[in-house]
Structures are given as structure tokens and as C-alpha cells.
Amino acid sequence: MKPIDLGEDPLALDRQVCFALSVASRNVIALYRPLLAPMGLTHPQYLVMLALWESSPRSVKELCGALHAEAATLSPLLKRLEAIGYVVRPRSRSDERQLAVDLTDAGRELRSEAEKIPYRVVELLGMDLADLERLNDALGQVISATGRALDELGAGATTS
Known part of the structure; x- marks a missing residue:
């Protein structure tokens, strides 16, 4: 394997992938805020809606996989989306332990605006x-x- 050459100063801030990703992520998400505000969505809620517009209904486990997130992270997002009328979370008929997250009519209609x-x-x-x-x-x-x-x-x- 070829040795890794990180240059004269491997700790230079402007050479750090983590720094570039962090700043780019914050800035790009900031662009979304005013675009999502009229829909009453935060950026994390928007990501949940994107996953549901791709495929709905979905179990919480499926959503966690699609979004690379933990159930504890998604739970409050789903509760808020349910409170504003974009999703419902009925128990799965085949397994009462699972929630099947589904879009409401308002949630489906929101897609055309999004x-x-x-x-x-x-x-x-x-x-x-x-x-x-x-x-x-x-x-x-x-x-x-x-x-x-x-x-x-x-x-x-x-x-x-």
C-alpha cells in the first residue's frame, strides 16, 4: 500500500474533511429553512417526508434504515409530523409492536409544493x-x- 502523504501540516483546518463537511452541511441546511418554513417543516422533518414520498407506508425500522437514523431520533419528528397532519402512525395489523408510518392526504398533497x-x-x-x-x-x-x-x-x- 502506498504511504499516505497529508502534506506539511496534516492538522491545517482548511484541509480537514470533517470541517468542510460540517460547514457545507450547515450552510446548505440554512438554504432550506426559508423554503421549508411555509410548509411548516424543519429540515429533518423534510427528510422524513422525502423518504415517505418515495415509499409509504413504512415501518419506523424501515425509515431508520433509509435515513441512517436511530428510532429515538425519528420518534419526535414523527410525532410532530402527525400533529401537523402530514402523517399517521397506526399500529401494524400484522405486528402490533410496529408502527406503520403513512402519509395523510395533506402529506401526499404537500409533495407537489416540495x-x-x-x-x-x-x-x-x-x-x-x-x-x-x-x-x-x-x-x-x-x-x-x-x-x-x-x-x-x-x-x-x-x-x-
């Missing part, structure tokens, strides 16, 4: 769509690699 958001985000970023698609692919690789690394460390990929 479809405008990705276009607006791309417009606000002012970046070439191909560059954003490459970035998304690279981030997918980072997510996979960190999951494997956490498994190797015995930490488990519990959150993303």
Missing part, C-alpha cells in the same frame, strides 16, 4: 448541476466508507 425545492436550491447555489451530482455521488461514497470504518472500529454506523 417538488419546487430542489430546483430552488440548485438555483440558489449557482453551481453546475453536473458538479452537484458528482458531489452527491462522492458524498454517497463517504457515507459508505464511514459506515464501514465505524463497523471496523466497533462503533457501528448509528447516525449520519
Whole structure:
């Protein structure tokens, strides 16, 4: 294996992947806030809705897998989405221990409004769509690699 060369100062802040990801994540999520506010959604709630628009109903376990999140993290999000009328959480008929999260009519109708958001985000970023698609692919690789690394460390990929 070829030795890793991290340059003269491996601790330089602007060379840290964690720093770049952290700042980029905060800034991109900040773009979403004013776009989601008219729908009454926070960014984490929006992610739940995206997962449900892809496939609904879904068990909490399935949602946790799709969102790389813990049930304890999703539970308050789902309660809030239920309180504002976008989802229902009936018990599964086949297994009373499981909740089957499903969209309400209002939740399904919200999708047509939400479809405008990705276009607006791309417009606000002012970046070439191909560059954003490459970035998304690279981030997918980072997510996979960190999951494997956490498994190797015995930490488990519990959150993303």
C-alpha cells in the first residue's frame, strides 16, 4: 500500500474533511429553512417526508434504515409530523409492536409544493448541476466508507 502523504501540516483546518463537511452541511441546511418554513417543516422533518414520498407506508425500522437514523431520533419528528397532519402512525395489523408510518392526504398533497425545492436550491447555489451530482455521488461514497470504518472500529454506523 502506498504511504499516505497529508502534506506539511496534516492538522491545517482548511484541509480537514470533517470541517468542510460540517460547514457545507450547515450552510446548505440554512438554504432550506426559508423554503421549508411555509410548509411548516424543519429540515429533518423534510427528510422524513422525502423518504415517505418515495415509499409509504413504512415501518419506523424501515425509515431508520433509509435515513441512517436511530428510532429515538425519528420518534419526535414523527410525532410532530402527525400533529401537523402530514402523517399517521397506526399500529401494524400484522405486528402490533410496529408502527406503520403513512402519509395523510395533506402529506401526499404537500409533495407537489416540495417538488419546487430542489430546483430552488440548485438555483440558489449557482453551481453546475453536473458538479452537484458528482458531489452527491462522492458524498454517497463517504457515507459508505464511514459506515464501514465505524463497523471496523466497533462503533457501528448509528447516525449520519
